[in-house]
Amino acid sequence: MNSSHDEIITKITTAKLGKIVKIKLAYKQESQLIHSIRITGDFFVHPEETIEQLEQGLCGVKLEKEDLKNKIHWVLKNSEFFGFEIDSLVDVILDTKGDKNKI
Amino acid sequence: MLYLIQKVIKIKFEKIRILETGNNMGPWNMAVDEFLLYNCKEPILRIYGWSKPCISIGYFQNIDEVDYKKCNDMNVDVVRRITGGGAVFHDMELTYSFVTKNFPPSIMESYKEISELIIQALKKLGLEAKFSPLNDVTVNGKKVCGNAQTRKNNTLLQHGTVLLEVDVEKMFSLLNVPIEKISDKEISDVRNRVAGISKTFDQVSDALKDSTIDVFGCELASFNLNQEELESCQKLVDEKFSRI
Numbered sequence: 429m430n431s432s433h434d435e436i437i438t439k440i441t442t443a444k445l446g447k448i449v450k451i452k453l454a455y456k457q458e459s460q461l462i463h464s465i466r467i468t469g470d471f472f473v474h475p476e477e478t479i480e481q482l483e484q485g486l487c488g489v490k491l492e493k494e495d496l497k498n499k500i501h502w503v504l505k506n507s508e509f510f511g512f513e514i515d516s517l518v519d520v521i522l523d524t525k526g527d528k529n530k531i
Numbered sequence: 532m533l534y535l536i537q538k539v540i541k542i543k544f545e546k547i548r549i550l551e552t553g554n555n556m557g558p559w560n561m562a563v564d565e566f567l568l569y570n571c572k573e574p575i576l577r578i579y580g581w582s583k584p585c586i587s588i589g590y591f592q593n594i595d596e597v598d599y600k601k602c603n604d605m606n607v608d609v610v611r612r613i614t615g616g617g618a619v620f621h622d623m624e625l626t627y628s629f630v631t632k633n634f635p636p637s638i639m640e641s642y643k644e645i646s647e648l649i650i651q652a653l654k655k656l657g658l659e660a661k662f663s664p665l666n667d668v669t670v671n672g673k674k675v676c677g678n679a680q681t682r683k684n685n686t687l688l689q690h691g692t693v694l695l696e697v698d699v700e701k702m703f704s705l706l707n708v709p710i711e712k713i714s715d716k717e718i719s720d721v722r723n724r725v726a727g728i729s730k731t732f733d734q735v736s737d738a739l740k741d742s743t744i745d746v747f748g749c750e751l752a753s754f755n756l757n758q759e760e761l762e763s764c765q766k767l768v769d770e771k772f773s774r775i
Contacts, residue, residue, distance in 0.1 A: 448617070450593060468593040470617030472665070474638055474682060476590050508638050510665050511615075 434458040441524040447471040447511030453524040460491045465521070471511030478507040491525050493518055540644050542633050544749040549740060550577040551753070557585030557608035557621070562767035565613055566760065567630045568681070568688040574631040576648075576743055576751075578736050581621045583608060586705055589616040589679070594775050598707045607705055611775050612690075614679035616666070619692060620702035623727065625735045628690040634682075642666050642678060645689045649676050651742035653693075656730055666691075673726035693735050696727035 434456040442450045452466040465486050473479050482503045489499050496518045504514065552563060560579055567575055585608035588596050596618050597609050612619075629648065635641045642665060649668050653660035653675070660676075663669045668676035668691075678691030699721050728735070740751060756764065 468591050470589050470592060470615070472615035472638075472679070473591070476613075476615065476681060479591055510638070 434461075436463050439524050441520060443516075443520045443523065445471075445512040445516045445520070449512050449517065449520055451520055451524045453521065455491055455525060460525075462486050462489050462491060467517075469511070471509065473504075473507055473509045475507060478504060478509075486521075491522060493522065496521055540647055540746055541635060541640075542631070542644055542747070544574050544631075544633065544747045546752055547574045547576050547743055547747060547749050549743075549751045549753045550575055550755070551736070552577060552579045552756075554580040554582040556582055557587060557610035558768045558772035559764065560585075560626070561587065561610050561612060562764045562772045563756070564628050564688060564690055565767055565771070566756075566764045567628060568613070568683055568686055570760070570763075571630045571632060571686045571688075574633065575629070576739070577628040577630070578739060579626050579628075580624070580732055581608075581626070584620065584622040584701075585610060586618055586620050587612045588618045588775070589614065590681075591615050592618065595707055598705055602705050605701075605705065609775060610772055612679065613688070614681045614690065616677070616679040618706055619677065620698075620705065621692065622698065622701070623694070623696040625693045625695065625732050625739070626690065627693070627739060628688060630686060630688045632686050634687040638680070639664065641687060642680065642689070645680075646676070646678055646691070647746050648739060648742050649678075649691065649693060651746050652735065652738035653728065655738040655741060656728070656734060658728060670726065670728065674724055675726055675728050693739075694725065694727045695730060695732065695735070697722075697725055699725070 436454050437457050438454040440452045447470045449469040454463040456463055465483050467479055467483060485499055485503045489495050500514050583606060586597050587610050589612055602609050629645050635644060643662055646662050646668055650660040650662060658670045660668050660670050666678040667674045676691055676693045678689055680687060680689035699718055703718060
């Protein structure tokens, strides 16, 4: 299928990890690539700008566990974060693609 | 006692500047904190309050956390913090900011060391306070003080609230949680986890200044922001903190 016909699906989920994490995910249905993602919640990340870098870095990444995990590890490697673990963040992103709402 | 405190504290200061800015609106309070963060030359302890109730939301939170219409109806300010964490309802509390270029690299360690100011202040008021990682201070197992910090420009800012009294129902009514989802149990849980210390602002303020001298073995020097600094803060209010 031509990528211009790859429909973009938007979904939102909220999960209670160590802290609340909300994901707004837009992804391409056919290719399963992230079109855009917004990660919000009451967690802590130092430096704070890392989350914006993560949101930008995840664009174009395939919605598969290893791909997501590798990208998140790479972007967060020099930061400290509290309120979620990388594995649980990956699971929430994948859950967002499905229809599971944890809260 | 002093020996025990000093075992916890690794950072030392000869002098800490004290800034008491009184009660102000939410956007002004957050603007002053940001100004101090980017213009810190010597360590500063700021003590302040709120001229009207305010909800501050964390750096990473979505703006839909707060019910703006209800906040407007109830004359409650809404402002975004420069620090992470959750929505905080500022009403009957003392708020402090500690700003320094000398701090432990570890986030956890720096929370612990700076929160010692609050713990020792509460002990002076007869309360058996404890540090509860990551960033809380508890008395009898209930949270009485929440803290958050950011690091910019080789400077650390930690701000936090010491709860004097708590109105859980009012706090929930201003957050954008569907009312049917706020069960009596949830309100009851928060009430069981959070408490005010039933002291006055002035009592806590005096105890905090005394504990700062004890904890850091330093002298205190009061100061006020000059006209130029106040204008810089107002610019931050106008350009950043008056909108979410």
